[in-house]
Amino acid sequence: xxxxxxxxxxxxxxxxxxxxxxxxxxxxxxxxxxxxxxxxxxxxxxxxxxxxxxxxxxxxxxxxxxxxxxxxxxxxxxxxxxxxxxxxxxxxxxxxxxxxxxxxxxxxxxxxxxxxxxxxxxxxxxxxxxxxxxxxxxxxxxxxxxxxxxxxxxxxxxxxxxxxxxxxxxxxxxxxxxxxxxxxxxxxxxxxxxxxxxxxxxxxxxxxxxxxxxxxxxxxxxxxxxxxxxxx
Amino acid sequence: xxxxxxxxxxxxxxxxxxxxxxxxxxxxxxxxxxxxxxxxxxxxxxxxxxxxxxxxxxxxxxxxxxxxxxxxxxxxxxxxxxxxxxxxxxxxxxxxxxxxxxxxxxxxxxxxxxxxxxxxxxxxxxxxxxxxxxxxxxxxxxxxxxxxxxxxxxxxxxxxxxxxxxxxxxxxxxxxxxxxxxxxxxxxxxxxxxxxxxxxxxxxxxxxxxxxxxxxxxxxxxxxxxxxxxxxxxxxxxxxxxxxxxxxxxxxxxxxxxxxxxxxxxxxxxxxxxxxxxxxxxxxxxxxxxxxxxxxxxxxxxxxxxxxxxxxxxxxxxxxxxxxxxxxxxxxxxxxxxxxxxxxxxxxxxxxxxxxxxxxxxxxxxxxxxxxxxxxxxxxxxxxxxxxxxxxxxxxxxxxxxxxxxxxxxxxxxxxxxxxxxxxxxxxxxxxxxxxxxxxxxxxxxxxxxxxxxxxxxxxxxxxxxx
Numbered sequence: 192x193x194x195x196x197x198x199x200x201x202x203x204x205x206x207x208x209x210x211x212x213x214x215x216x217x218x219x220x221x222x223x224x225x226x227x228x229x230x231x232x233x234x235x236x237x238x239x240x241x242x243x244x245x246x247x248x249x250x251x252x253x254x255x256x257x258x259x260x261x262x263x264x265x266x267x268x269x270x271x272x273x274x275x276x277x278x279x280x281x282x283x284x285x286x287x288x289x290x291x292x293x294x295x296x297x298x299x300x301x302x303x304x305x306x307x308x309x310x311x312x313x314x315x316x317x318x319x320x321x322x323x324x325x326x327x328x329x330x331x332x333x334x335x336x337x338x339x340x341x342x343x344x345x346x347x348x349x350x351x352x353x354x355x356x357x358x359x360x361x362x363x364x365x366x367x368x369x370x371x372x373x374x375x376x377x378x379x380x381x382x383x384x385x386x387x388x389x390x391x392x393x394x395x396x397x398x399x400x401x402x403x404x405x406x407x408x409x410x411x412x413x414x415x416x417x418x419x420x421x422x423x
Numbered sequence: 424x425x426x427x428x429x430x431x432x433x434x435x436x437x438x439x440x441x442x443x444x445x446x447x448x449x450x451x452x453x454x455x456x457x458x459x460x461x462x463x464x465x466x467x468x469x470x471x472x473x474x475x476x477x478x479x480x481x482x483x484x485x486x487x488x489x490x491x492x493x494x495x496x497x498x499x500x501x502x503x504x505x506x507x508x509x510x511x512x513x514x515x516x517x518x519x520x521x522x523x524x525x526x527x528x529x530x531x532x533x534x535x536x537x538x539x540x541x542x543x544x545x546x547x548x549x550x551x552x553x554x555x556x557x558x559x560x561x562x563x564x565x566x567x568x569x570x571x572x573x574x575x576x577x578x579x580x581x582x583x584x585x586x587x588x589x590x591x592x593x594x595x596x597x598x599x600x601x602x603x604x605x606x607x608x609x610x611x612x613x614x615x616x617x618x619x620x621x622x623x624x625x626x627x628x629x630x631x632x633x634x635x636x637x638x639x640x641x642x643x644x645x646x647x648x649x650x651x652x653x654x655x656x657x658x659x660x661x662x663x664x665x666x667x668x669x670x671x672x673x674x675x676x677x678x679x680x681x682x683x684x685x686x687x688x689x690x691x692x693x694x695x696x697x698x699x700x701x702x703x704x705x706x707x708x709x710x711x712x713x714x715x716x717x718x719x720x721x722x723x724x725x726x727x728x729x730x731x732x733x734x735x736x737x738x739x740x741x742x743x744x745x746x747x748x749x750x751x752x753x754x755x756x757x758x759x760x761x762x763x764x765x766x767x768x769x770x771x772x773x774x775x776x777x778x779x780x781x782x783x784x785x786x787x788x789x790x791x792x793x794x795x796x797x798x799x800x801x802x803x804x805x806x807x808x809x810x811x812x813x814x815x816x817x818x819x820x821x822x823x824x825x826x827x828x829x830x831x832x833x834x835x836x837x838x839x840x841x842x843x844x845x846x847x848x849x850x851x852x853x854x855x856x857x858x859x860x861x862x863x864x865x866x867x868x869x870x871x872x873x874x875x876x877x878x879x880x881x882x883x884x885x886x887x888x889x890x
């Protein structure tokens with residue numbers, strides 16, 4: 192009994208009185224906590240009691256408190272590991288396909304093309320996505336079933352809506368942070384790397400995946416050929 | 424004296440007088456120092472003998488074959504019919520210093536000059552770095568020096584034989600290291616300039632090579648530690664009085680200093696290259712990773728599909744109802760979310776309310792007093808109306824029957840306010856018309872009052888029928 196008390200002794204601290212409820216709610220909502228001004232209190236609190244908090248979630252909720260990245264890119268979140276996956280299946284949520292697509296797209300733009308530094312203005316992002324020669328046609332095809340040139344106002348609104356809703360979802364997950372004074376300005380948080388780790392296997396094996404898809408295309412007599420010509 | 428015996432260099436070189444090379448050296452120089460193709464033919468034969476492809480003594484056919492191979496390698500084709508003559512000329516040239524012919528057996532073998540020449544060539548180009556050998560060489564040098572410091576003659580012998588011979592060995596080891604570094608740098612530059620499919624493997628190869636060079640350099644440095652013993656022995660020697668000794672000692676010291684500096688340079692060069700290699704690695708890793716992310720994104724966008732429902736009307740805009748599906752075999756990923764257990768409501772896409780229009784309020788401060796007065800008058804009238812209504816209701820209940828017209832004129836008289844009188848009439852008649860147990864009787868008989876000559880009202884009676 193004494194050991195048990197010690198194990199969760201951090202809950203008796205004053206800091207826990209101030210911060211634990213917020214942290215617990217955030218983590219259980221699927222949020223990622225990082226060393227950025229708007230989350231710095233929670234972040235410092237986790238760092239201070241990292242082992243104890245991890246034990247707490249492991250023993251009582253059967254989930255793992257994961258910490259990834261280093262220094263300013265460090266972030267924490269709750270995850271189900273192989274052991275807990277079966278037990279807490281009902282507490283899992285899937286990132287919807289449309290949000291997944293925007294997440295990867297956003298990362299590609301931000302991390303590789305480096306079109307933006309720090310704050311991103313949402314209308315700029317929308318404009319960029321709609322005009323990028325590399326993928327605009329795929330996007331219009333997905334959300335409007337039309338080419339960009341033939342798109343109607345409804346189609347344009349659909350793409351805007353997709354981008355804005357996805358950004359809201361990322362905000363909830365802690366992957367982006369909107370400027371409280373300007374709702375059109377946001378910043379990408381280090382924890383968006385979680386999306387990479389989620390798809391790391393597929394990303395590392397993308398060449399093989401493309402080869403396999405091409406083989407299937409050939410075997411099926413160019414099943415995708417029509418789509419390709421449409422989007423080019 | 425000994426120097427002159429050991430060298431072909433005329434004394435004039437050292438004294439600064441006119442150079443006078445031996446005639447034989449001038450005449451035969453081109454034969455002693457072969458042209459590229461001749462040198463490579465000799466080297467090829469030397470290597471064939473060493474690996475056992477051919478015997479130590481060989482037939483003329485072997486030489487001709489080798490000549491053909493080397494010419495082909497160098498792209499030195501000859502016109503048809505001229506080949507035989509060319510092979511013949513080459514063979515004769517080589518016979519002067521590089522090949523020995525056994526006339527009886529009609530066989531050939533490489534001359535010892537040819538073997539030395541090839542050995543030197545290989546050592547210069549591919550020095551097998553051998554620190555442990557150098558260590559032994561140094562030990563020998565130290566050991567012998569210890570014995571050769573008694574007389575000037577002994578020391579001269581050590582200096583001109585042991586030291587000179589090993590100096591050459593050590594020098595070639597260092598040149599070997601430097602050549603390896605230069606090769607590696609060249610490979611790295613080539614890697615940076617040109618796109619290579621096996622970039623990563625090549626980079627790993629270069630790095631391993633540099634690690635090996637560094638390791639050899641360290642070993643050589645440690646092998647050279649005996650140089651301090653040599654310096655010490657020289658310092659302690661009793662021959663310091665001799666001018667020649669001091670000169671040679673100076674030479675030895677300069678030489679070691681030079682070696683030390685060159686080893687440091689090799690280490691520094693490697694230290695400078697290393698971070699650049701690491702940068703190349705990270706650039707490559709990043710380049711490869713970036714490329715994969717780009718490919719992944721395009722793959723996902725290209726192969727995802729969508730299903731359309733009826734268009735959705737949102738506030739201020741209409742959008743397509745789209746359901747997106749990731750490419751076949753690509754599953755949406757899960758993350759931990761226990762929020763539903765806390766709030767009981769899952770995340771919903773709610774309609775956004777329209778923005779509130781902020782009204783601009785302009786105040787006419789000067790008019791405020793008047794407006795207040797109007798409002799006060801209104802409130803006073805409302806109170807008056809309520810008071811009269813209460814009185815009439817009370818009278819109806821006690822008297823069972825009243826004539827409203829009387830009250831009307833009474834109000835006009837007391838309050839002198841038409842609007843109040845009309846309002847009371849309106850309220851009372853509306854209320855009692857609907858009220859159960861009361862009856863409003865209107866007869867078309869105009870009731871007049873001389874005090875209010877311009878006003879008339881129908882005769883209206885209110886009767887309490889309920890009690």
